[in-house]
Amino acid sequence: MSATAEHADHHGPIAWPKDPQYGLATPGKIAMWIFLCSDAFSFAGLLLAYGILRGGAKVWPPDPSLGEPHLGINFTAGLTFLLICSSVTMVLAHAAAVEGNRKKTATFLALTILGGILFLFGQYQEYFGIWSHGLTHEGLVFGASHYANTFYVTTSFHGMHVFSGVLYLTVILVRTLMGKYDHGKHDHIEIVGLFWHFVDLVWILVFTFIYLL
């Protein structure tokens, strides 16, 4: 088991030459930031559509006769708290990786994954209900109104990001356990962290715009 660490291609940190504009940021990190910008535009499109439809609606939820439920703030605040916690475990995983502590890195990555999975369960509960009625049973029908459509499309698009983030984190966790990020090669862990924090950041905005306002 310990021999696997010795099979790493390089020993010691990879030293990128310092770029006059981007400093020591690795190409992978810059690429992730550019991807995150483009991903942010997708969310911006969804939130813009929501804002325009809501701004132009006389009442919101639009049609009182549909009997659509209001969104549960307290439960979703719990989900927000969960994602914030998983962001903390993510930065702690990176901190452990910088210190070369493989076991601690793996533990915190696993906790981050757990946070993501719990969030997905929470979202499932909110939509379809596990221990109580979900929104779909309470009359929030996809396709029935702007209110229902913008809600489902935006939150499920975010849920897909949490899901892909969980998969991405799992790959990084396995590679961590294989010893791929020993010897100071921890930039992949920072990059997966960027994606995960972005998912958290977007949820902070979605929570405010869709649930609280």
Next chain:
Amino acid sequence: MAQEKKGEAAKAEKSHDDKEEAPVSAKESHSEESHAEKSHAADDKAHPAGHDDHGDHEHKPNRKEYYVIFVALLVLTILEVGVAQVPGISKPLMRLSLVGMALAKAGLVAMFYMHLKHETKIMRLTVAIPLATPMLYAVILISEAAWRLIR
């Protein structure tokens, strides 16, 4: 001779300013290279991120800072949930404070957890400028939609 001494003293003083910690003797300021390295290490301890050379060297994660940000995010979330449910609060005031708090939270995550504050200025602008445009567009379109409603 006297002038040389003076110059040396000034040099020592300057290097002392750089370090802000651990007294430096005039002798040490001669070994420029090792000194530069040492002062970086001292800087990192004293100010984990308070200086200008962003992106110049790898930053050691600062756990205490992470916990402080966590508490700030938690407090802001509780405040948000509170503000959203205050009975009889004026709508514009509520919306303004909620959006302000959400942007503050997003900014904290980006700067501290995503380490943007350790990146170079160009890197930060690469991220910030594209993201500012949809916000501007949102303000225009949403206020237009709302204005058409009250007209």
